[in-house]
Amino acid sequence: MNYRRFAYIAVFGGLWGVWEIFAGFVIHALNIPLKGVVMSSVAAMIMLVGRRFVPERGATFSMGAVAAVLKLLSFSGFMLSPFIAILIESTIAEVVLTISKNTFPGYFVASGLVVMWSPLHRLLIQGLIFSNRIYIFYVELLRRASKLLGVPESKSIMVFVAYLAILFLFGGTVGIVTWFIGKNLRKELER
Amino acid sequence: MKNRKVIALLFILIPIFSYTLRGWVFYAIFGAYLILGYFLDRRSSKMLKKKMFWFFVLFIVISYPLIMPGKDIRIFGIPVLSKKYLIEGLNIGIIGATMFVWLFILTRSISPQDVASFFKKLGMRNIGIVVSIAMNLLPFMVESIETTYMAMRLKGGFKWSPQRIYLFVLTVFRNTALLAENLTIALALEGIER
Known part of the structure; x- marks a missing residue:
């Protein structure tokens, strides 16, 4: 590990930790809608800008590990769900960016998948806590939502898929913005 | 908490039991879990004594049959709840309560050093x-x-x-x-x- 990599992982992991501890606390306390999407969008921005400065394998996961440990040490105590969420998000971004070799499409896909993960994470955690019986409840909610939207019941799963697709595109847009932020910053700092 | 491995093993078994067990075996095992949690950890026994905790469980139990179709329980002649899903809601409430208590016990038994050693194992x-x-x-x-x-x-x-x-x-x-x-x-x- 060189000094630069070491420093960037500490600082960007720390920034992600600050976001998770302070903003996470406020956002969850206010119970704003789509809080998972807000949290994961900013997390994606931080880890992808960080990756722009340290484009090496394992850097993004390391930033996630730092943020997860900071969240663990925060005043809210050991909260398993955000801890797992941070680690999964950083793993998704790490895998995509390593495969794509830190290219522009890789940023789009990584950010899109990270943001798309937030509702799936909730389903996964609730499935672990309340067992698979909770999914029957969600299927019923989905059926009602599709009825409201005028979608046939047989295609109600499409409502959820469309929601995930919207999140993916939104996350992808965040990824594009992040790509340019990182590019401008690197140029500015190299000057 | 001293015996972390036993606690972790018991914790991991909860989702497995919740997915596989049905009927009286389910109630017996999960009841035993709650009793064990009550006596094992002082803080979780405090949590189990709190009214808010049981209100939360009750909210889960009631909200499930309220949303689900096939309402056959009537209050003042109005169909409000589904009997079948009320039992399912009760099961979900029991699983949720057990998971929360054991999650609490597990997380209290994990120290930051344990997490650091976990990441060390990852390289x-x-x-x-x-x-x-x-x-x-x-x-x-x-x-x-x-x-x-x-x-x-x-x-x-x-x-x-x-x-x-x-x-x-x-x-x-x-x-x-x-x-x-x-x-x-x-x-x-x-x-x-x-």
Whole structure:
């Protein structure tokens, strides 16, 4: 590990930790809608800008590990769900960016998948806590939502898929913005 | 908590039981879990004594049959709840209560050192040093974000226009990168063990 990599992982992991501890606390306390999407969008921005400065394998996961440990040490105590969420998000971004070799499409896909993960994470955690019986409840909610939207019941799963697709595109847009932020910053700092 | 491995094993078994068990075996096992949790950990016994905790469980039990179709329980002649799903809601409530109690016991038995050793096993040997550096930098970062925000407010108010948000984000990242650059120099001068 060189000094630069070491420093960037500490600082960007720390920034992600600050976001998770302070903003996470406020956002969850206010119970704003789509809080998972807000949290994961900013997390994606931080880890992808960080990756722009340290484009090496394992850097993004390391930033996630730092943020997860900071969240663990925060005043809210050991909260398993955000801890797992941070680690999964950083793993998704790490895998995509390593495969794509830190290219522009890789940023789009990584950010899109990270943001798309937030509702799936909730389903996964609730499935672990309340067992698979909770999914029957969600299927019923989905059926009602599709009825409201005028979608046939047989295609109600499409409502959820469309929601995930919207999140993916939104996350992808965040990824594009992040790509340019990182590019401008690197140029500015190299000057 | 001394016997972490036993606690972790018992915790892992809960989702497996919740997916596989049905009928009286289910109630017996989960009842035993709640009783064990009550006597095993003083704090979780406190949690089990709280009214709010049971209100939360009751909320889960009731909300499930309220949403689900096939309402056959009538109150003042109005169909309100589904009997079949009321039992399912009760089962979900019991599983949820057990998971919360055991999650509480498990998380209380895990220390930050355990987490650090977990990351060490993943090949991240320096996680302890990186986290301690990041922790020391937290006040600087918070202050830097606050200063950026205040500076933007003083320069004509912080209106939530996309351009101003972009400028704010850019400045925060710029300050973070500069901090990382300074830290790189400091680490090189100090010669911290790599």
